[in-house]
Amino acid sequence: MYLEKLSLTDFRSYAQVDLTLAPGVTVLVGSNGIGKTNLMEAIGYLATLSSHRVSSDAPLLRFGTDRALIRAKLVRGEQSTVLELEINGSRANRGRINRSNPVRARDILGICQTVLFAPEDLALVKGDPSNRRRFLDELLVSLVPRHAATRSDYDRVLKQRNALLKSARAGKFTSGHEATLDVWDHHMARAGAELLHARLELVERLRPHLKNAYAQLTDGSKEADAIYRSTIQDLLDDDGAAAPAGFGDEAGVVQSEDLDRLSVDELTARYIQAFALARRRELERGISLVGPHRDELELVLGEAPAKGYASHGETWSMCLSLRLASYYVMLDDARTGGSAPILILDDVFAELDIQRRRKLAAIVSGAEQVLVTAAVEADIPEELDGRRVTVVPGGIDEPESR
Structure with missing residues (x-):
């Protein structure tokens, strides 16, 4: 599965933005605070109905608005599916599948599948048990929407x-x-x-x-x-x-x-x-x-709990390994009729040393679609060479061919 088109209306910092994507690696480059993560957050929200950054929906609405809209076109083999998700400030969120009548938001779960790596993942090891329970439950719902x-x-x-x-x-x-x-x-x-x-x-x-x-x-x-x-x-x-x-x-x-x-x-x-x-x-x-x-x-590393005993590098490796394990479990499902997930690496490489950057890049580079964000291109390992998109205030520049 891959995401072909993403359109956001009144989501976070965007009044309106449209992004065209393709299989393989796409790197979104732009200064910190310019809105790269907002794009990735929207894709992740479409998959899980939750944000990896905040616990409520209110911050997802552009300031001064009372609703946001995420539209996406997903391609799986010869089939395409158009999803729409309306995030409301004062009433229940609603979804649409292929422009049909509105359905409950949770009825679209399982159609878009993602594995999202982000700096916030450190909480999976260092944070309280609720972070790890949420990790399990979000993966569970992605695999079995019921x-x-x-x-x-x-x-x-x-x-x-x-x-x-x-x-x-x-x-x-x-x-x-x-x-x-x-x-x-x-x-x-x-x-x-x-x-x-x-x-x-x-x-x-x-x-x-x-x-x-x-x-x-x-x-x-x-x-x-x-x-x-x-x-x-x-x-x-x-x-x-x-x-x-x-x-x-x-x-x-x-x-x-x-x-x-x-x-x-x-x-x-x-x-x-x-x-x-x-x-x-x-x-x-x-x-x-x-x-x-x-x-x-x-989470155990060697003979000791990872929390409190793992070094900073080991903590990062454990966080990345949890996300990769999620990806591999989804791939197991894809082999029996499910969909391979979209991999999203949101500003992760800036947090890693060169060795871990290259190892992670080599592992994920073969996925059907990999979306990466970075403040500077130098953070991206050569193993993830691919299409580049420049993110600018309020929107994007047309991608350059590489």
Whole structure:
């Protein structure tokens, strides 16, 4: 798959911009702050319905406007698809596929697939667990769009259950609320089990690719790995003793080696057990302490966690390896009927040393479409020689042939 045309209206700094692209490598060159990343952000948003830079949609709207529009023409083999996404400030976002009637924004998920590398990726290693959970969930939705509903259902139930727990902490919890909490426990157990099961399957697909990608980018002296740590653990020992006192704390999650062998129904039952054990502490604190929203994807380098132990160069290599692993997983799907993703490298090379630049460039250069941004051409390795587009204030110059 490749992106042939991109058009933005009132998106970020652009009142209107049109960009024509082609397969292979395209490098967008322009001064910092001129709008290169805005173009890449729009493509990434079309694929995931989220920005890699901000957590809400409001900053995506050009200042003083109440909506933005992303239009894209995607080509896969002999077929082309036109996508339109309307980002609204005061109502739900809407999409269109091939100029049909408007649909929910999430109905366009899975049509445009991207893997986006950006300086913000350092948070995948250095940041809190929410960054790694978001990484997993965005990849999950890209591969299986129906899991957008899985994640949405879980978030909705979590919000309702937390509201009930907060009312208990405020002294408004009665015996009648106990039965209501039981109902929400079952809803959350099922929704959480669906999400956890999908994440566990995805991590098992990612792990071999992560190891391979890290070896490609480095001298291979250390092995990279990822371990999913769930707030579900062995709640009862053989004697029926309760879980340890640290149960449910995000910093104290414990790996359950057999979780990936459990069905959704079995995970649901495990969650119901966990909620029963954690109820007293949840009522005291007024929040849900167990569930996928508190799980961790621990990144390991050699024998130590990457967070806190990896050097700056190793941290960058781990971040790049996670994105490359995503790319390889998508390629696996492409071989069975899916689409190869568009690779986007947004101002990444300026952050890397020469060795890592060249290794990364050599790995990605064979992708169907690679979009790169850079402030100066000198940052681009010769392995990514290709079409150049100059970005200027408010728009672009016509590309030069190379």
